[in-house]
Amino acid sequence: MSKGYDIPNLEGRTRLQTTxxxxxxxxxxxxxxxxILCFGLGYGIFYLHKLQLxxxxxxxxxxxxxxxxxxxxxxxxxxxxxxxxxLLGSDNDQKFxxxxxxTQTMMVVxxxxxxxxxxxxxxxxxxxxxxxxxxxxxKIDQASEEQGIPSAIAVVEQTFGIHIDHYAWVGLYGFVxxxxxxxxxxxxxxxxxxDYAYPTDINSSNPYGYQRLDIQxxxxxxxxxxxxxxxxxxxxxxxxDFGRTQxxxxxxxxxxxxxxxxxxxxxxxxxxxxxxxxxIKTDITPVIALQLGSFFLTNTIxxxxxxxxxxxxxxxxxSTDNQSIVIGNATSSAQLISNIFGSQAGxxxxxxxxxxxxxxxxxAKVP
Amino acid sequence: MxxxxxxxxxxxxxxxxxxxxxxxxxxxxxxxxxxxxxTNNILPTDRITLVEKGIISSITQKGVTSISTNDQQLIExxxxxxxxxxxxxxxxYASLLEFSSTGSLTRTLxxxxxxxxxxxxxxxxxxISADQKEIAFVSDRDKDKTDVQDNALFVKNLTTNxxxxxxxxxxxxxxxxxxxxxxxxxxxxxxxYYQYDDAYNPYSVIKEYDISxxxxxxxxxxxxxxxxxxxxxxxxxxxxxxxxxxxxTTMYIADVTPEGLSHVQxxxxxxxxxxxxxxxxxxxxxxxxxxxxxxxxDTATIQNNNMTNIHALxxxxxxxxxxxxxxxxxxxTSK
Numbered sequence: 001m002s003k004g005y006d007i008p009n010l011e012g013r014t015r016l017q018t019t020x021x022x023x024x025x026x027x028x029x030x031x032x033x034x035x036i037l038c039f040g041l042g043y044g045i046f047y048l049h050k051l052q053l054x055x056x057x058x059x060x061x062x063x064x065x066x067x068x069x070x071x072x073x074x075x076x077x078x079x080x081x082x083x084x085x086x087l088l089g090s091d092n093d094q095k096f097x098x099x100x101x102x103t104q105t106m107m108v109v110x111x112x113x114x115x116x117x118x119x120x121x122x123x124x125x126x127x128x129x130x131x132x133x134x135x136x137x138x139k140i141d142q143a144s145e146e147q148g149i150p151s152a153i154a155v156v157e158q159t160f161g162i163h164i165d166h167y168a169w170v171g172l173y174g175f176v177x178x179x180x181x182x183x184x185x186x187x188x189x190x191x192x193x194x195d196y197a198y199p200t201d202i203n204s205s206n207p208y209g210y211q212r213l214d215i216q217x218x219x220x221x222x223x224x225x226x227x228x229x230x231x232x233x234x235x236x237x238x239x240x241d242f243g244r245t246q247x248x249x250x251x252x253x254x255x256x257x258x259x260x261x262x263x264x265x266x267x268x269x270x271x272x273x274x275x276x277x278x279x280i281k282t283d284i285t286p287v288i289a290l291q292l293g294s295f296f297l298t299n300t301i302x303x304x305x306x307x308x309x310x311x312x313x314x315x316x317x318x319s320t321d322n323q324s325i326v327i328g329n330a331t332s333s334a335q336l337i338s339n340i341f342g343s344q345a346g347x348x349x350x351x352x353x354x355x356x357x358x359x360x361x362x363x364a365k366v367p
Numbered sequence: 368m369x370x371x372x373x374x375x376x377x378x379x380x381x382x383x384x385x386x387x388x389x390x391x392x393x394x395x396x397x398x399x400x401x402x403x404x405x406t407n408n409i410l411p412t413d414r415i416t417l418v419e420k421g422i423i424s425s426i427t428q429k430g431v432t433s434i435s436t437n438d439q440q441l442i443e444x445x446x447x448x449x450x451x452x453x454x455x456x457x458x459x460y461a462s463l464l465e466f467s468s469t470g471s472l473t474r475t476l477x478x479x480x481x482x483x484x485x486x487x488x489x490x491x492x493x494x495i496s497a498d499q500k501e502i503a504f505v506s507d508r509d510k511d512k513t514d515v516q517d518n519a520l521f522v523k524n525l526t527t528n529x530x531x532x533x534x535x536x537x538x539x540x541x542x543x544x545x546x547x548x549x550x551x552x553x554x555x556x557x558x559x560y561y562q563y564d565d566a567y568n569p570y571s572v573i574k575e576y577d578i579s580x581x582x583x584x585x586x587x588x589x590x591x592x593x594x595x596x597x598x599x600x601x602x603x604x605x606x607x608x609x610x611x612x613x614x615x616t617t618m619y620i621a622d623v624t625p626e627g628l629s630h631v632q633x634x635x636x637x638x639x640x641x642x643x644x645x646x647x648x649x650x651x652x653x654x655x656x657x658x659x660x661x662x663x664x665d666t667a668t669i670q671n672n673n674m675t676n677i678h679a680l681x682x683x684x685x686x687x688x689x690x691x692x693x694x695x696x697x698x699x700t701s702k
Binding site: 214 | 373377378379381382383384385386387388389456458459460461484485487489491492507516517518541542544545559561567569571594595610613614616638640641654656661662691
């Protein structure tokens with residue numbers, strides 16, 4: 001009985017028909033594949049565009065002319081077996097009017113790609129050193145007042161005998177926005193932080209005013225502003241800048257864990273690009289950023305942390321104009337630097353800190 | 368013409384669609400998430416109270432009761448009969464406020480606002496005594512008298528409104544936090560005491576203070592670096608955390624004896640906060656960090672010094688650990 005249509009005679013199909021069907025199927029699959037690829041391409045173009053805008057807005061290469069590299073930009077090299085990244089933070093608050101703020105936070109991250117070892121060492125802002133031009137002495141955070149970031153890089157290279165491959169600088173506003181963009185950060189407060197004179201110098205009608213802080217111990221979820229308070233406060237900290245440095249390193253490690261572990265934080269990266277424009281400076285290119293990201297994503301690394309503010313490595317003194325300063329212990333500091341960066345760096349560190357100790361009677365008083 | 372059409376359909380349109388989807392995702396704002404609790408994992412004996420973004424939530428196995436206080440600055444809350452005592456933390460001061468079961472402000476127990484920044488006070492970590500007649504808290508309110516800026520331990524009588532300082536920290540030690548009343552001894556309060564060692568490394572010790580004898584006694588050692596202790600409902604056990612480093616903690620459980628803690632047993636290591644006993648023996652509640660930067664409120668059974676039968680009460684939300692939570696009995700306080 002006819003049903004109004006022909007039942008295909010499969011046995012009677014010719015080779016030509018089979019080939020034609022295969023060809024149609026192949027074309028169909030190719031079209032689907034093409035659509036998927038183009039969709040992905042469009043998706044990628046958006047993020048690439050964002051990244052490009054971000055890099056062009058924030059790269060500091062145009063200012064990276066160090067006294068050491070007087071006429072040319074510092075060479076940006078791809079990560080080889082090791083890399084040194086200088087992290088800088090400045091109080092570029094509402095009171096600050098110049099173009100080159102002090103770099104109150106200075107931290108060197110030493111990455112060894114071969115051994116998969118990362119060392120972080122914090123440099124006390126008050127470390128008394130010979131300035132890059134070699135004629136005067138001052139606190140290490142004051143070096144940047146000369147030529148900005150290049151001077152900060154130069155003074156670290158000169159004092160510790162290491163080469164800085166890359167740098168990243170962040171100001172107060174950039175810091176706050178970065179933390180907010182990833183949805184805040186959970187911090188284990190290991191000691192109460194009470195401050196009765198914390199400066200109200202960002203987003204404030206009175207940049208010369210102050211406020212009270214009470215950050216209680218235990219786990220705290222902090223937005224950008226509160227995280228900044230935590231790492232910036234030092235007035236009531238019995239260990240002064242050392243306590244603050246410890247808190248800064250703790251935040252950095254927590255941020256690393258937060259960003260790497262949290263897909264939602266990674267999802268905020270486009271927002272971060274939007275909010276950070278002009279708030280940070282770095283010479284880290286997208287290629288190197290991807291390599292660094294890949295390194296930290298694929299390796300579980302807990303950095304060794306050192307700070308030159310510890311009593312072993314330094315002691316408190318006063319400059320002749322009565323500034324509170326930190327005098328580096330040449331022997332123990334050189335040993336630490338040697339362990340991280342090699343004996344040549346250790347030797348340079350020893351010489352530079354010994355020279356400061358030798359002139360201490362002229363430029364500083366050590367108790 | 369056919370080729371052009373194919374390029375438009377199979378390449379150009381998907382390309383633009385991909386860009387637009389990414390653009391939409393890139394600009395999408397975070398949605399607000401409401402408190403979502405798996406109440407079936409709460410034991411029938413327990414009522415959990417916490418505050419998030421000005422909303423006090425009282426959670427039992429029967430469900431969640433949320434009370435809006437219109438005060439976004441509330442960071443801690445504890446039940447006081449039918450009411451709640453909460454810490455209202457402003458920029459320069461904190462106050463202890465009492466809210467009714469409908470969320471209206473009943474009274475200000477302690478006002479940190481003196482209108483002059485240098486004399487403003489912090490009032491935090493309230494703890495209600497078992498008979499609900501007194502409230503312990505920490506504050507810097509005596510800083511002008513003692514020159515000690517850190518938080519000291521006080522007790523306020525809720526009937527007479529008298530306030531008495533019971534423990535003053537050493538100058539520049541770090542101060543006192545987290546007072547906890549013994550459920551069976553009305554004279555006993557434990558607290559976390561923050562200090563520095565000789566090399567200026569911070570640490571904390573849990574101490575107990577006996578109001579009747581005015582004596583203090585350390586319950587943990589300097590090496591343990593312990594904090595956030597809490598009694599079992601029968602007062603015979605104590606649970607606390609040991610800080611291993613900036614991220615991980617170890618949870619301990621111990622027997623309470625007249626001489627201090629004994630049979631101290633490690634039960635778990637992780638990123639924990641505020642461990643508390645359930646009113647059902649051998650069960651606990653605690654906060655645990657999740658990879659998404661939030662905290663889950665979890666429950667577990669303690670068996671042979673191990674945590675088993677672990678369940679998350681809160682799921683997929685912005686529960687944050689700032690304020691902790693309290694566990695009370697449903698029979699006396701649930702509505």
